[in-house]
Amino acid sequence: MKEVVLSVSEITGLIKQTLEESFSEVSIIGEISNFKAHVSGHWYFTLKDSNAQISCTMWRGVNNYVFFTPQDGMKVIIGGRVTVYPPRGNYQIDVRSMKPAGVGELQAAFEKLKQKLSAEGLFDDQYKKPIPKFPQKIGIVTAIDGAAFQDMKSIAARRYPLVELIIAKSKVQGDGAAADIAKNIKLLNLQKDIDLIIVGRGGGSLEDLWAFNEEIVARAIFDSKIPVISAVGHEIDFTISDFVADLRAATPSAAMELATPDKDELFAFINEFSYYFPEKMLEIISNYKEEISQSVSSYGFRLPQDLISSKSQQLDNLIYRFQNNYETKLRAVKNRLQLLESKIESHNIDNVLKKGFAIIKQDKNFVTRKKNLLHEKSFEIKFFDGEVKIK
Amino acid sequence: MSKKKENSFEESLNRLQEISDALESGEVGLEESIKLYEEGINLAKLCFSTLKDAELKVTELKKQLEDNIKQ
Numbered sequence: 001m002k003e004v005v006l007s008v009s010e011i012t013g014l015i016k017q018t019l020e021e022s023f024s025e026v027s028i029i030g031e032i033s034n035f036k037a038h039v040s041g042h043w044y045f046t047l048k049d050s051n052a053q054i055s056c057t058m059w060r061g062v063n064n065y066v067f068f069t070p071q072d073g074m075k076v077i078i079g080g081r082v083t084v085y086p087p088r089g090n091y092q093i094d095v096r097s098m099k100p101a102g103v104g105e106l107q108a109a110f111e112k113l114k115q116k117l118s119a120e121g122l123f124d125d126q127y128k129k130p131i132p133k134f135p136q137k138i139g140i141v142t143a144i145d146g147a148a149f150q151d152m153k154s155i156a157a158r159r160y161p162l163v164e165l166i167i168a169k170s171k172v173q174g175d176g177a178a179a180d181i182a183k184n185i186k187l188l189n190l191q192k193d194i195d196l197i198i199v200g201r202g203g204g205s206l207e208d209l210w211a212f213n214e215e216i217v218a219r220a221i222f223d224s225k226i227p228v229i230s231a232v233g234h235e236i237d238f239t240i241s242d243f244v245a246d247l248r249a250a251t252p253s254a255a256m257e258l259a260t261p262d263k264d265e266l267f268a269f270i271n272e273f274s275y276y277f278p279e280k281m282l283e284i285i286s287n288y289k290e291e292i293s294q295s296v297s298s299y300g301f302r303l304p305q306d307l308i309s310s311k312s313q314q315l316d317n318l319i320y321r322f323q324n325n326y327e328t329k330l331r332a333v334k335n336r337l338q339l340l341e342s343k344i345e346s347h348n349i350d351n352v353l354k355k356g357f358a359i360i361k362q363d364k365n366f367v368t369r370k371k372n373l374l375h376e377k378s379f380e381i382k383f384f385d386g387e388v389k390i391k
Numbered sequence: 392m393s394k395k396k397e398n399s400f401e402e403s404l405n406r407l408q409e410i411s412d413a414l415e416s417g418e419v420g421l422e423e424s425i426k427l428y429e430e431g432i433n434l435a436k437l438c439f440s441t442l443k444d445a446e447l448k449v450t451e452l453k454k455q456l457e458d459n460i461k462q
Contacts, residue, residue, distance in 0.1 A: 134401035
């Protein structure tokens with residue numbers, strides 16, 4: 001028998017053909033190790049169990065359909081085919097599909113990422129930003145046609161219609177969802193006027209919610225300069241994004257309630273002022289009135305008035321006294337006058353002349369004594385019935 | 392009026408509280424009290440009607456980005 005000598009290429013070609021034909025469609029369960037996501041978008045990893053390992057590649061475009069990012073130690077079931085790469089002489093699995101070997105695997109991945117990010121401090125309270133009380137613009141990262149967004153819209157309209165919602169429509173489940181969510185959080189951060197971001201979606205299975213357990217989303221939330229509320233699924237669902245966000249809401253509706261003030265409360269608040277201001281003003285005015293009337297009746301203000309009234313009283317007294325005096329004097333004068341009049345009357349010369357006496361006048365004066373008569377001057381003798389001039 | 396529109400709703404509410412505190416303090420004169428009272432009443436009216444007449448606005452981020460580029 002003639003010895004058949006094959007070239008390396010020939011044997012490799014035969015192996016390639018044999019392997020690729022025999023294992024054109026296989027499913028393998030194993031644990032991921034040395035996982036590398038290359039910048040080109042391709043994935044390289046090793047699948048192993050306790051006794052063996054096999055190289056795997058998963059090309060960009062295909063791996064988009066994997067809803068989770070594989071982690072080392074994660075047990076997965078892959079589907080694909082065996083390929084041989086002649087230049088290196090090795091074989092590998094060209095992976096077409098990948099799923100977790102069980103829900104436990106996702107839980108484990110979740111716990112692992114949670115521990116890792118927690119150790120890095122991404123969940124620390126010191127990084128939690130306060131949620132603004134009166135947001136003017138809220139960025140929302142969710143599916144635009146989902147029930148969650150409808151709920152958020154109606155709650156915003158009911159509670160605080162002054163707000164503007166900026167919807168960054170996102171894929172929220174399946175392949176590429178995590179990358180889309182992360183991208184939209186970054187885009188909203190490039191806007192100047194967004195006060196708050198809500199990221200979330202309605203309820204679903206663990207697989208449905210998985211995008212919110214991805215590291216890329218967690219880091220985008222952590223890096224956000226704008227406060228973020230995470231609102232994924234229902235009350236019972238906790239995701240990595242809940243831990244890293246500034247605030248966790250049980251549901252998207254709850255997130256919008258946390259994000260907005262209540263219109264009715266605001267009306268009540270404003271109304272209180274509408275009542276308070278006029279009441280307060282009346283109070284202030286009546287306080288002033290009170291103060292004024294107190295001031296007026298105070299000792300300081302009363303003094304001048306007292307002075308005035310005491311002075312006027314004094315004046316009254318003076319007038320009274322003056323009047324009194326005057327009248328008394330007047331009366332006395334009158335009395336004297338009357339007395340004098342009667343005296344004069346009693347001394348009336350006519351009565352004496354009537355009786356036959358006569359009086360002598362010289363230079364208009366009566367001459368009542370002999371020594372007063374000036375002999376060389378003329379004089380008059382006044383009789384009752386007339387005067388006689390004597391030269 | 393345009394200046395008032397620039398003020399956010401939150402600022403208006405804060406101002407209402409400020410006015411209320413000032414009136415309550417009793418440290419402002421009568422004339423100033425009356426001024427504050429008028430400002431407060433008008434502001435309360437404005438806030439009330441702003442909130443009452445408000446309608447929720449929803450914009451797509453894509454749209455906003457395009458508008459920003461145009462500006």
